[in-house]
Amino acid sequence: MTAIGKTARTQRAVERACHEGAKLFSEKGYSETTTRELAAAMDVTNGTFYYYFPSKEDLLRQICEDALAEITAAVTKAVDGAESGLDAVTQMIHSHVRTIVESRHSHTTMLTELRALNGEHRVTIVAARDRYESLVREILASAKADGSLKTSIELAPLTLLLLNLLNWTIFWYRPNMGLTGDEIADRMVTLFLNGAVNPA
Amino acid sequence: MTAIGKTARTQRAVERACHEGAKLFSEKGYSETTTRELAAAMDVTNGTFYYYFPSKEDLLRQICEDALAEITAAVTKAVDGAESGLDAVTQMIHSHVRTIVESRHSHTTMLTELRALNGEHRVTIVAARDRYESLVREILASAKADGSLKTSIELAPLTLLLLNLLNWTIFWYRPNMGLTGDEIADRMVTLFLNGAVNPA
């Protein structure tokens, strides 16, 4: 077994920990999940968990970091080729919803368990989340600037309301509920852009 | 001190526990809050907490129960005198948002810490929450039935999206943030009914 072999094996173990950890954290909560459960999900015993992570909190930090990197990359790419402000908003909504439903465990963990992080860990993740929300705000700002969106709702509240609409989905979405991420996003786009009032 | 006096005193202590408990649970989380902290917030010691509640979980159940009773009563009353389907939707949004921002600690606790409840406790609260969501759905159903709302978004997803828009507010609303509950609700009504697109 070479050094490279060892590294790859370790990386697989870390990835598995993140995957199973996100599942446990999102279903039971961070502090209701024990390191023994985390270890069992990795098929090792409690002590071995600490070979891969210095602490339980460090696993949480890793999951949050990865989730934010994932959604930031997905949305950045989605709006990259947008033809107009409205198109960018539409692409962003689809990309955001697709990401949080496809990786729902890690995004639920990031969105709801972040407060369990302390000190430096907390500061780093909050900063990354703020950067992502700035990205969303800038997409809306562009759509306002080109005249696509009404000015009667100010940029800051409009951004918050869009994030409301997008994020609470983690609490009810389940695979096989009869609605895909893109189908949910379609309805959000209709509602966010045109509202629910009957135009007839 | 009469029996009535004792009862009233006990009731005040229970109310204080619910008030301070909701604050602690919403800020730190249910399982990160100790019974010693709860007792300190009531100005008693750990042991005394158990004179008022059989368990920590029972305090959580009480807080959730009260929050659901409060919002159900508020919204029921608000839509009672509505003149049309659209008016009822508008009144519901205002009433819901006003309630969750004015009693934000208890509603945050109910919405985010419910999963810490087990067995019978859990079943009771989930049932009450389902009843509240049915109320919201019925208000939207009426507005669809009288032709106010478009049919292109089905009732079930429309209800979920409205609850998305309303509920995520607990994660960012702070008193003195420069926006009152009614000001937030105004923007939600505009967005939910007419959308963000510039009509010009």
Next chain:
DNA sequence: GTCTATAGTGGGATAGAC
């Protein structure tokens, strides 16, 4: 790299005096 064993800590809940 994984194990067993355990140190060390803190919290939920109870007992019993006052």
Next chain:
DNA sequence: GTCTATCCCACTATAGAC
């Protein structure tokens, strides 16, 4: 009705063998 004292348990993290 409130206190002090404490039981008992579970959990995070570490030590050290293999």
